[in-house]
Amino acid sequence: MKPIPLAKNAEQFIGDKVREAHFDEKLWMVRQMRDAAARTIPEWEELRELTSAIKEHTLSNLAAYLEMFEASAKRNGVNVHWARDARQHNEIVHDLLKARGADSLIKSKSMLTEECDTRAYLESRGIRVTETDLGERIQQLDNQPPSHIVGPAFQKTTEDVAELFGRVYGSDRNRAEPVYLARVMREHTRPLILEAKAGLTGANFAVAETGAIVTVTNEGNADLSGNTPKIRICSVGIEKIIPKNEHLAVFIRVLTPSATGKRITQYTSHFLGPRNGGEMHVVLVDNGRSARLGMEKFWPALKCIRCGACMNTCPVFRRSGGLSYEATYAGPIGMILMPAFDLHRYREFPKASTMNASCTNVCPVKINIHDQIYDWREEMEKKGEKPFPEKALMSGAGKLLSHPRAYRLAARSAHTLLNLLPRWAIYNRFNAWGRQREMPEPAKQTFHEWYKKNRMRSAK
Amino acid sequence: MGTREEILENVRKNQPAPRALPPVPSFHRESRAFVETFEEALKSMAGEFVDRPPTDFGSFLRERFPGAKNICSSVPEYRGNMTPEDFADWADAAEIDVTIVRSPMGVAATGSVVLSEKELGVNTIAFLAHDIVILLDPKNIVENIHDAYQHPAFREAKYAVLMTGPSGTGDIGGVTLHPAQGVTTLTVILWPEA
Numbered sequence: 001m002k003p004i005p006l007a008k009n010a011e012q013f014i015g016d017k018v019r020e021a022h023f024d025e026k027l028w029m030v031r032q033m034r035d036a037a038a039r040t041i042p043e044w045e046e047l048r049e050l051t052s053a054i055k056e057h058t059l060s061n062l063a064a065y066l067e068m069f070e071a072s073a074k075r076n077g078v079n080v081h082w083a084r085d086a087r088q089h090n091e092i093v094h095d096l097l098k099a100r101g102a103d104s105l106i107k108s109k110s111m112l113t114e115e116c117d118t119r120a121y122l123e124s125r126g127i128r129v130t131e132t133d134l135g136e137r138i139q140q141l142d143n144q145p146p147s148h149i150v151g152p153a154f155q156k157t158t159e160d161v162a163e164l165f166g167r168v169y170g171s172d173r174n175r176a177e178p179v180y181l182a183r184v185m186r187e188h189t190r191p192l193i194l195e196a197k198a199g200l201t202g203a204n205f206a207v208a209e210t211g212a213i214v215t216v217t218n219e220g221n222a223d224l225s226g227n228t229p230k231i232r233i234c235s236v237g238i239e240k241i242i243p244k245n246e247h248l249a250v251f252i253r254v255l256t257p258s259a260t261g262k263r264i265t266q267y268t269s270h271f272l273g274p275r276n277g278g279e280m281h282v283v284l285v286d287n288g289r290s291a292r293l294g295m296e297k298f299w300p301a302l303k304c305i306r307c308g309a310c311m312n313t314c315p316v317f318r319r320s321g322g323l324s325y326e327a328t329y330a331g332p333i334g335m336i337l338m339p340a341f342d343l344h345r346y347r348e349f350p351k352a353s354t355m356n357a358s359c360t361n362v363c364p365v366k367i368n369i370h371d372q373i374y375d376w377r378e379e380m381e382k383k384g385e386k387p388f389p390e391k392a393l394m395s396g397a398g399k400l401l402s403h404p405r406a407y408r409l410a411a412r413s414a415h416t417l418l419n420l421l422p423r424w425a426i427y428n429r430f431n432a433w434g435r436q437r438e439m440p441e442p443a444k445q446t447f448h449e450w451y452k453k454n455r456m457r458s459a460k
Numbered sequence: 461m462g463t464r465e466e467i468l469e470n471v472r473k474n475q476p477a478p479r480a481l482p483p484v485p486s487f488h489r490e491s492r493a494f495v496e497t498f499e500e501a502l503k504s505m506a507g508e509f510v511d512r513p514p515t516d517f518g519s520f521l522r523e524r525f526p527g528a529k530n531i532c533s534s535v536p537e538y539r540g541n542m543t544p545e546d547f548a549d550w551a552d553a554a555e556i557d558v559t560i561v562r563s564p565m566g567v568a569a570t571g572s573v574v575l576s577e578k579e580l581g582v583n584t585i586a587f588l589a590h591d592i593v594i595l596l597d598p599k600n601i602v603e604n605i606h607d608a609y610q611h612p613a614f615r616e617a618k619y620a621v622l623m624t625g626p627s628g629t630g631d632i633g634g635v636t637l638h639p640a641q642g643v644t645t646l647t648v649i650l651w652p653e654a
Contacts, residue, residue: 063475194588210614218636
């Protein structure tokens, strides 16, 4: 597959000044709310240390915890399935539905099912799939993937949503009022929820000791999806396991403040077993996770709890509109997750960073995100995944830097040339820096000239 | 080799060297003002708080929910015109205007209450109803989430939820608004158990 033209996509988004400002401001607001929430918790840093250590412990003993989870879930009357990859996951879900004659499914937001492209798979086999999360449903109605892991429709303005609902539901296109629009959605989605034959949720956590699938939502969509129909399916990435309820408490305390700046979400839900007369299935999905466990530098990315804090704080992501990444995981966490799926396709990702490390600082499970971004750059370099201008530039710079005389000559000439050359010769398509910025003013003398004049004399 | 064994084998082969599991402190504070903290936290999540049982529960409900016709009660303190047993099909709980239920535990730090199938009978009465009223004995308010997870509901119930205020969404406009897909209001009444 061809590499995602991330920079080009983002450039296009930036051209839309209204939405660029909207996305940037909204995410920055969430980032500030996150900061305020974290400041109200005196033990915030201690909690981050704990979450990180608990995840590292669990991941380093994952096989045993997976077996423990499976045994607990079975004891609770749950059917546990294992899926090697996205395709196998989708087949399992489809087979379950088909065998029960279930032609309609309601689902709550799940990044894993985005990763597996489950909705498209099921829809193409005649299953009507309804997203119950408002943002996710907005994106479904507009035939777009989510732009953000917490707010799937964050890139849309209220006017965009009013226009979309007007088109799809016939509501008033001119009423760009969030409360009105939420009511329109409620009225149209409720009947689909009540009629659905099966429900699917993801998992924020899976507790090994109790077999609980834990979901965290504001709308209660996991509860609606998981309780209204008799058939409940939970899709769970194998890295979601944590040992016990006492550990769950620590994660619940950091997840929501990091994601939305609230102390807790409206619904923290624990599904341990099927209801009376119902059935519950858990699909444990690998899809590259076990391979990542063996990647010395990159396994800690499996600690991620999908809060989106790294995205909100990232100056590059905030100006990308999210969809520019054309990937399930975007922003800083996407930069370190996606290349493991396909190095060539996502080769631009690790470059979309200013290396300010803010992502690492806000991460509630202390993933060394910016270090991993750097390490993925090295990885790209090793595997020859570099666009042509950069390759040419680096090879030229390499030659120049290994020949001091040539370097001194070049430095002096650059100084002269920047002053003499016409704009077109400096600001062309090979100069990425100059696309949105002026070149820095050249210094009056090179460092070498300055040193020779000032220090070499005093040294004598 | 089946998929299960294959995955477990890959995990065993690749997982990093074992790391220790740290102990989790209780994070208790000096203050014992659980009721005040609970009230503040619940209100911050758009929940409504009533500090004592109303003298006439019937007129309290009529005043708060003037259009309500279907009241589903699972508590002895009030006799509604519906009970959870009425709903053989759980989707039918959508007919409920107001659900009344007792929670066995509140959480001061977050303003949450716990509900499980033990109290609900039919889980959907807590979501598909238009409004929910929850009775809570102030003695059953614990300090924080760490305490809350000691509750047996999180080990024994097939379904348990920490509910904190009415259903909301921040997906349009970025600021949390109500209602979303679930209950439109959530009221907690401090009401000692008989």
